[in-house]
Amino acid sequence: MKKIWKRVALAALIFLVAGGICLCVSLYLGGSLNRLYQNAAVQPLLEQLSSEHILDLLSALLGQ
């Protein structure tokens, strides 16, 4: 169990560091959330991941 914990923690750390590097590079290249929202290709994804959509999904799952 401890070994698996170590591996999971290590993998998560690596992914977080990689994510942080990607974010830094993106910001360095001039990327921002406002610019991302203006990208038409990303619109469907942003809608999917919006809080309203997630809440709708949850309420549909819970049968409300």
Place this chain on the structure above:
Amino acid sequence: MNRQQFLVELNQYLTFFTPEEKAKIIAAYGARFDENGQDSEAALLAELGTPMMVAIDLKRRKEAGERIPAAGDGGGGTDDLAEGIAEAESEDALPQPDEAEQPETVPSETVVTAGESPSAGEEKPSFGADLVLSIIGSTLLSILIAAFFLVIAAAGAGFLVAMSYLFLTGLKTLLYPADALLLFSGGLVSLAVGIVVLWLAAWSAISLIAKLFRAACGKRIRTAGKECGV
């Protein structure tokens, strides 16, 4: 095993007794060995069984209150305990021949035997029922625990789904590297969070359910062992 080894081992197993009681018990067994002599030492060892079994039996007797009243009677308790052990081995529960002590020991023993026989009769059949009940309770509780952690695991899985969406969209928007990297970073963070949450849910559920069943079954088995004098 010889007499010395028996007494040394017995001393190690008498963890439930005070040092004074321990010393008295060891002295009592030493006296028994002396009485029997060296020739019948092997026979006595065979009769007594292993030191662990003797210690368990003594502990059971102490818990049942059989020997403790005799041992706790002040200074006179020394001989009482020693004799009591000797008596216990020969399955005789007769009180001291002393006239002054007789009224004290006789009622205590009668109370013990009176309280013991019905409980011994009641506990044995209830053991199986107890075990079944505790297993049913553990199963119901495990279902609740599993349901709770399943919800948490679903949240973790949600993060992984979000990660896959973010990666796919990132690949679609490779023409805009800044946006793609932003999406990749979100995907990587989602992946890290998803993995941790999923593993945390799985580990917590498994360890909690395992502990629950171990506690339920282990306790019953230990109780059964005590009842059987093993």
